Amino acid sequence: MSQTRKNILFGLSVAFLILLLLVAPESYGQKKENTPVSKITAKVDSLLTLMTLEEKIGQMNQYNGFWNATGPVPKNKNSAEKYRDLETGLVGSMLNVRGVAQVKAIQKIAVEKTRLGIPLLIGFDLIHGYKTISPIPLAESASWDLEAIEKSAALAALEASAAGINWTFAPMVDISRDPRWGRVMEGAGEDPYLGSRIAEARVIGFQGESLSDVHTIAACAKHFAGYSFAEAGKDYNTVDVGTSTLYNTIFPPFIAAKNAGVKTFMNAFNELNGIPSTGNSFLQRTLLKDRWGFEGFVVSDWLSITEMVSHGYAKNDKEAALKALLAGSDMDMESHAYRNHLAALVKEGKIEERLIDDAARRILRLKFELGLFEDPYKYCDVEREKAVIGTQQNNERVLDMAKKSIVLLKNKKKILPLDKEGLNIALIGVLAADKTSPLGNWCIAAEEQSAVSVMEGLEKYTKNKITYSPGVALDLDENKADTDRLGIQNAVQMAKGKDIVVLVLGEHGLHSGEDKSRATLDLPGRQQELLEAVYKVNQNIVLVLLNGRPLALNWAEKKIPAIVEAWHLGTQSGNAIAQVLYGDYNPSGKLPMTFPKSVGQIPIYYNYKNTGRAWSQKYTDESNDPLYVFGHGLSYTNFSYSALELTAPEFDSKGSIEVSFVIKNTGNYTGKEVAQLYLRDLVASVTRPVKELKGFELVSLQPGESKKVRFVIDSKTLEFYSARENWESEAGTFKVFVGGSSKTQLETEFLFNK
Numbered sequence: 086m087s088q089t090r091k092n093i094l095f096g097l098s099v100a101f102l103i104l105l106l107l108v109a110p111e112s113y114g115q116k117k118e119n120t121p122v123s124k125i126t127a128k129v130d131s132l133l134t135l136m137t138l139e140e141k142i143g144q145m146n147q148y149n150g151f152w153n154a155t156g157p158v159p160k161n162k163n164s165a166e167k168y169r170d171l172e173t174g175l176v177g178s179m180l181n182v183r184g185v186a187q188v189k190a191i192q193k194i195a196v197e198k199t200r201l202g203i204p205l206l207i208g209f210d211l212i213h214g215y216k217t218i219s220p221i222p223l224a225e226s227a228s229w230d231l232e233a234i235e236k237s238a239a240l241a242a243l244e245a246s247a248a249g250i251n252w253t254f255a256p257m258v259d260i261s262r263d264p265r266w267g268r269v270m271e272g273a274g275e276d277p278y279l280g281s282r283i284a285e286a287r288v289i290g291f292q293g294e295s296l297s298d299v300h301t302i303a304a305c306a307k308h309f310a311g312y313s314f315a316e317a318g319k320d321y322n323t324v325d326v327g328t329s330t331l332y333n334t335i336f337p338p339f340i341a342a343k344n345a346g347v348k349t350f351m352n353a354f355n356e357l358n359g360i361p362s363t364g365n366s367f368l369q370r371t372l373l374k375d376r377w378g379f380e381g382f383v384v385s386d387w388l389s390i391t392e393m394v395s396h397g398y399a400k401n402d403k404e405a406a407l408k409a410l411l412a413g414s415d416m417d418m419e420s421h422a423y424r425n426h427l428a429a430l431v432k433e434g435k436i437e438e439r440l441i442d443d444a445a446r447r448i449l450r451l452k453f454e455l456g457l458f459e460d461p462y463k464y465c466d467v468e469r470e471k472a473v474i475g476t477q478q479n480n481e482r483v484l485d486m487a488k489k490s491i492v493l494l495k496n497k498k499k500i501l502p503l504d505k506e507g508l509n510i511a512l513i514g515v516l517a518a519d520k521t522s523p524l525g526n527w528c529i530a531a532e533e534q535s536a537v538s539v540m541e542g543l544e545k546y547t548k549n550k551i552t553y554s555p556g557v558a559l560d561l562d563e564n565k566a567d568t569d570r571l572g573i574q575n576a577v578q579m580a581k582g583k584d585i586v587v588l589v590l591g592e593h594g595l596h597s598g599e600d601k602s603r604a605t606l607d608l609p610g611r612q613q614e615l616l617e618a619v620y621k622v623n624q625n626i627v628l629v630l631l632n633g634r635p636l637a638l639n640w641a642e643k644k645i646p647a648i649v650e651a652w653h654l655g656t657q658s659g660n661a662i663a664q665v666l667y668g669d670y671n672p673s674g675k676l677p678m679t680f681p682k683s684v685g686q687i688p689i690y691y692n693y694k695n696t697g698r699a700w701s702q703k704y705t706d707e708s709n710d711p712l713y714v715f716g717h718g719l720s721y722t723n724f725s726y727s728a729l730e731l732t733a734p735e736f737d738s739k740g741s742i743e744v745s746f747v748i749k750n751t752g753n754y755t756g757k758e759v760a761q762l763y764l765r766d767l768v769a770s771v772t773r774p775v776k777e778l779k780g781f782e783l784v785s786l787q788p789g790e791s792k793k794v795r796f797v798i799d800s801k802t803l804e805f806y807s808a809r810e811n812w813e814s815e816a817g818t819f820k821v822f823v824g825g826s827s828k829t830q831l832e833t834e835f836l837f838n839k
């Protein structure tokens with residue numbers, strides 16, 4: 086074809102594209118409904134016909150911005166090169182670009198300088214908020230409050246979208262059984278059922294009813310798959326799990342996120358059973374895209390494409406690009422491998438261009454769904470940015486979430502709640518005055534020192550006299566020796582004779598998170614020594630724990646009368662903790678993850694399976710019991726469970742039964758209980774857990790009040806991945822357990838006939 090003819094054809098195509106975009110009925114600013122899928126497909130297809138191979142590959146290339154790297158920065162890649170690529174349409178997305186000014190400047194390059202003017206996806210890790218920070222996800226999960234969790238994700242989307250962001254790398258839906266792994270803070274804990282419900286809530290929170298709304302953004306289920314099962318809890322480590330764990334434990338939250346309409350998936354750093362997830366075609370193509378019918382796109386994790394060379398799965402970056410693409414990774418986060426090698430691989434005949442088209446199509450579809458072609462600056466309104474971020478109302482919303490996330494682990498002698506007047510309180514612990522640590526990890530956009538400290542909170546809500554001593558320093562480097570003895574002496578002196586000692590101990594916000602695995606689960610630094618020294622002079626201790634993972638605190642559990650799990654609760658930490666300690670808020674959180682007694686018990690989780698020798702399976706030096714079971718959490722009031730009933734002793738696959746029981750508030754405070762339903766499938770084609778969570782309900786009760794709680798069980802409730810490699814239920818006897826934790830109080834059984 087002659088060059089002139091090519092130019093004419095190109096000109097016609099561009100004219101057609103412009104016409105196509107202009108005549109779309111849902112023009113600028115009017116629409117609220119999603120554009121019909123068929124229309125978007127037609128637009129994407131027609132745009133694809135205009136694109137060169139390089140431009141399509143460009144859509145699959147994501148660069149980090151020039152600030153805030155959230156991973157190692159690749160060598161030899163400079164800003165000038167990235168700018169050049171932006172201007173020539175070789176970039177489809179940027180991450181870590183934030184704030185209207187920055188986003189607008191970058192988007193302007195894509196829209197005004199490139200040949201086709203395709204807008205960028207702007208990605209960001211909204212793990213627990215943008216600027217107004219919510220509790221870490223593990224803490225939020227302790228609320229078991231799906232509505233609150235959905236609202237929290239919606240708030241993150243509201244603030245981030247006002248700062249120019251249109252896509253988040255959240256939620257992390259990895260089921261975590263190993264608290265040594267620092268990223269347990271980012272997930273919903275150990276249970277696939279709770280994890281699935283929370284995954285749905287978060288996806289819906291971020292994406293809302295329509296992505297065309299200005300306050301909603303695209304979500305991303307990560308890390309697909311198996312990342313949290315890293316051997317020895319060491320981040321990025323090898324993962325080797327069998328079919329049953331993969332399908333019955335790891336996959337359910339991903340499937341739930343997909344069914345909730347999540348627009349993107351992120352693959353993972355780890356190898357899974359010998360194949361890096363990023364190059365795993367079974368995971369990404371066979372399962373996710375073919376069997377599960379996922380129509381969105383998969384982004385690689387940061388550098389995870391080229392890291393396949395280090396895994397020993399690709400001999401160089403080019404082969405890594407080939408393997409990742411063939412396996413179904415659609416977008417390359419920051420490793421530059423797609424940008425540098427895909428075109429050559431197509432030209433060499435190693436990759437069919439239809440695979441590039443498929444990836445680019447998936448990415449472009451999201452850009453249309455977000456309404457970026459109609460208005461690329463949709464999220465770039467300076468006035469909205471000023472009005473929406475960090476408001477008083479947002480702070481009230483994260484305070485509400487923070488209170489709901491607190492778990493009362495122990496309250497002997499009813500030491501809590503504290504009186505608001507007349508007490509002489511010693512407040513001890515360096516974390517008590519810290520205004521940054523409570524924000525937790527993963528809060529890049531938050532300002533340092535922006536959290537309300539425990540000290541500020543305690544002072545605000547009371548007329549009590551509070552004196553403070555930090556006790557011991559807390560270094561992020563746990564190997565650094567702290568030789569200062571004076572701090573402990575001062576704290577001990579101060580604690581003597583006080584009515585109450587509030588000790589605020591735990592982990593710094595940056596002790597957990599990515600690449601923050603720990604081999605021990607005790608209090609970092611010399612905090613245990615401080616605790617024991619203070620205990621010698623005053624035993625009226627309330628221990629407030631600030632941490633990002635379950636800790637093994639045996640000594641404290643034995644000796645300390647009141648223990649409050651307050652995690653890293655975000656911007657409003659101190660206010661939430663004070664409201665709980667003073668009884669303005671009655672705690673109702675329940676642990677989403679088992680707390681072990683020792684590191685040697687790990688992995689320890691409630692839904693384990695019996696072995697052939699369940700009776701004799703034990704340690705010689707440790708009990709089998711955890712420190713705190715999954716689902717545990719106390720209240721200032723008490724709840725009793727009674728009258729467990731089934732509507733029938735048996736049912737079949739066409740029917741269902743109802744389980745009901747009565748909860749009564751038998752104490753003196755109004756309170757909220759998370760009523761939990763567990764089942765056990767006694768005999769099946771593959772062995773089944775001793776208990777599996779199948780339902781829960783938050784029940785609020787006045788003192789003396791009772792309520793009947795009901796759950797419906799049908800054959801869907803009983804499904805699992807069977808020996809026939811199928812999601813199905815099997816006939817047999819099932820035990821039913823109900824109660825306020827996975828220990829449960831009542832028990833019955835039913836028969837299921839297929």
Ligand code: NOJ
Nearest residue numbers: 155156210254307386387
């Ligand atoms: C690496 C992390 O594993 C992932 O979760 C995160 O989204 C990316 N970095 C981007 O920051």
